[in-house]
Amino acid sequence: MTVLSYITEILIILTVILLKFLWGRNRKFEWANDIPGPKTLPVIGNALTLYCRDYEIFFQNLMQCCQNFPSPMKLSTGLKLYVIFSDPFQVEKIFTSNALLNKDDLYKYIEVFYGESLITGSGSKWKKDRRLLSPLFLIKNIKQYFPAMLKHSEILVDILQTHEDGLSFNVERFLHRAVTDIVNETIIGFKANCQRTNELDSFIHHITRAYNLVHQRMIKPWLQIEFLYKLSKNYRQQMEAKDVIYNFFRKSLEHAKEQHVHQGNGEAVRSMLDQMLDIRDEVPHFASDEEILHHLITLFSAGEDTITLITSFTLVMLGLHPECQNKVAQELHSVLGDDNLQEFHLSKLTYLEMVIKETMRLFPIAPLVLRQASQDTELESWKIPQGTTVSVNIFHIHRDKRHWLKPQEFYPEHFLPEAVSKRHPYAYLPFSAGSRGCLGKRYAYMAMEVILATILRRYSVKTEGSLNNLELSADLSVRLKGNNYSIKISKRVF
Numbered sequence: 001m002t003v004l005s006y007i008t009e010i011l012i013i014l015t016v017i018l019l020k021f022l023w024g025r026n027r028k029f030e031w032a033n034d035i036p037g038p039k040t041l042p043v044i045g046n047a048l049t050l051y052c053r054d055y056e057i058f059f060q061n062l063m064q065c066c067q068n069f070p071s072p073m074k075l076s077t078g079l080k081l082y083v084i085f086s087d088p089f090q091v092e093k094i095f096t097s098n099a100l101l102n103k104d105d106l107y108k109y110i111e112v113f114y115g116e117s118l119i120t121g122s123g124s125k126w127k128k129d130r131r132l133l134s135p136l137f138l139i140k141n142i143k144q145y146f147p148a149m150l151k152h153s154e155i156l157v158d159i160l161q162t163h164e165d166g167l168s169f170n171v172e173r174f175l176h177r178a179v180t181d182i183v184n185e186t187i188i189g190f191k192a193n194c195q196r197t198n199e200l201d202s203f204i205h206h207i208t209r210a211y212n213l214v215h216q217r218m219i220k221p222w223l224q225i226e227f228l229y230k231l232s233k234n235y236r237q238q239m240e241a242k243d244v245i246y247n248f249f250r251k252s253l254e255h256a257k258e259q260h261v262h263q264g265n266g267e268a269v270r271s272m273l274d275q276m277l278d279i280r281d282e283v284p285h286f287a288s289d290e291e292i293l294h295h296l297i298t299l300f301s302a303g304e305d306t307i308t309l310i311t312s313f314t315l316v317m318l319g320l321h322p323e324c325q326n327k328v329a330q331e332l333h334s335v336l337g338d339d340n341l342q343e344f345h346l347s348k349l350t351y352l353e354m355v356i357k358e359t360m361r362l363f364p365i366a367p368l369v370l371r372q373a374s375q376d377t378e379l380e381s382w383k384i385p386q387g388t389t390v391s392v393n394i395f396h397i398h399r400d401k402r403h404w405l406k407p408q409e410f411y412p413e414h415f416l417p418e419a420v421s422k423r424h425p426y427a428y429l430p431f432s433a434g435s436r437g438c439l440g441k442r443y444a445y446m447a448m449e450v451i452l453a454t455i456l457r458r459y460s461v462k463t464e465g466s467l468n469n470l471e472l473s474a475d476l477s478v479r480l481k482g483n484n485y486s487i488k489i490s491k492r493v494f
């Protein structure tokens with residue numbers, strides 16, 4: 001064969017690949033021709049709006065676009081089209097569609113840490129894992145973790161004593177460690193005390209770094225090119241973080257395997273890891289050691305960052321709204337008196353629950369969730385081709401004046417039963433919804449109520465500034481700019 005025929009052959013192959021790509025792109029983009037969205041530039045679409053150096057600007061740009069267009073609206077980054085829904089009726093159809101159960105390709109960057117587990121997985125593996133792990137999150141199982149939640153919350157309030165001087169401090173740093181201890185003890189069965197010791201400092205540092213690296217990869221397209229990424233500093237840091245995190249969980253797994261007695265040996269509390277080993281005894285193909293590690297890392301991260309952020313936000317909100325804080329304090333006083341907090345008290349703390357719900361309305365952990373069509377499907381009049389990304393803008397729905405009396409204010413009365421009954425159930429989605437909704441919702445409520453009740457019985461909280469001046473940022477979760485949840489505390493006097 002001559003050089004010329006080689007070149008011709010290569011050109012033909014490249015042309016076929018290009019045509020296939022353009023056809024696929026057209027098919028994915030065409031169905032959305034009539035959907036409105038901000039002006040696009042040739043080839044790069046809205047990339048200049050979406051790819052920003054700062055997380056704050058990225059988040060502001062995205063939310064601004066969504067405010068200016070009805071639901072759905074579209075954005076593109078050249079190769080990828082995002083159709084973003086924010087109407088509860090449409091969102092209900094998305095969250096209940098069997099064709100829209102898969103996570104978007106972007107989640108594959110989390111797989112470095114989570115493997116193919118509950119949050120990242122799709123198809124039959126995800127279905128099997130979800131079915132087998134769901135019983136672990138039933139309230140009758142979660143109740144056994146109440147004492148550990150209380151113990152670490154009490155350590156936290158003792159540590160906070162050093163801040164009773166009335167000076168501002170970032171409460172997130174303290175909550176992060178308390179929640180790490182709670183999640184480690186209940187999910188992994190690892191009894192550490194990272195609130196009082198520095199034994200987990202390296203682990204905590206690398207977990208935080210891991211979230212950051214994953215998010216950078218999700219929003220910076222040049223980091224998505226595999227061979228370039230492998231040459232980058234981010235890649236080296238990712239591998240270092242992965243080593244530290246995996247070694248930590250591997251040690252817990254080895255220890256649990258050594259101690260494992262099927263269905264327990266009568267001791268009161270069984271960690272979720274113990275119970276995963278029980279499942280494996282009964283369903284041998286449930287998970288290899290590596291897959292159990294993926295479950296542990298997933299549950300740790302899903303629980304730790306979220307509970308830390310929502311409790312931090314709640315304290316900031318109560319510090320800004322003393323009248324709401326007084327109501328919480330009065331409720332705690334009338335339900336508990338001088339008694340120790342017990343599990344059965346929690347269902348009586350109805351105003352505290354409304355306060356937490358309102359905090360999650362204003363600051364939903366996942367501002368957007370992304371799903372990918374596993375087959376061609378229809379949504380109202382749109383024919384959505386397989387492989388298309390469909391997105392739900394939870395942040396926007398939570399601040400839409402059509403569903404909320406005071407959308408931009410902190411108003412726990414949004415969650416009075418009469419107000420809830422008048423609202424579409426898909427107008428409030430802090431835990432997402434449907435069969436891919438959050439598995440840890442009950443665990444999260446219990447942990448958040450225990451932590452907040454314990455803090456608020458002992459301290460009153462003050463926050464400088466106002467709700468309107470809080471600057472938000474979003475990486476994998478919505479947070480305050482600089483992750484700074486500055487409050488002042490003083491001893492509560494009744």
Ligand code: HEM
Binds near residue numbers: 299429444
């Ligand atoms: C305030 C606390 C929490 C909030 C606001 C929250 C929110 C969410 C949201 C919005 C999703 C859907 C994400 C998506 O579709 O991309 C989700 C999924 C999930 N969450 Fe949570 N979460 C919280 C706490 C927890 C805890 C404590 C655990 C476990 C210990 C947990 C475990 C999970 C799991 C396993 C999934 C994946 C479910 C699946 O796809 O089958 N979460 N969570």
